[in-house]
Amino acid sequence: MLAALALAAAQALSPAASAFVDDATARLLTGEELAPDFPVRLQALPPDQRLLVIAYLRRAGFLADVVMPVDWVISPAGPASPGEDK
DSSP states (O other): OHHHHHHHHHHHSOHHHHHHHHHHHHHHHHTOOOOTTHHHHHHTSOHHHHHHHHHHHHHHTTTTTOOOOHHHHTSOOOOOOTTOOO
16 A cells, blocks of 8 residues: 555656655665755745655655745745756
8 A cells, every 4th residue: 555655646746856755765765864955946846746745755754853834835836946957
């Protein structure tokens, strides 16, 4: 059942959100923290994608002590970070 849920979530992710999750997974496996610019990168995602990524990050243990205001989570996508390819 968990595999089916992971597959459904992966299919719902946009390429940008999937890249964010892949980067976070690689960092988790190597014992690294999230990149310092992760809030800026998250803000560039549409709200639905941002929420899916935040749920993944919380479950992975990255955001255990981070509070994210609901207004920020559901706000429209902001500008992409400089140098980010679209």
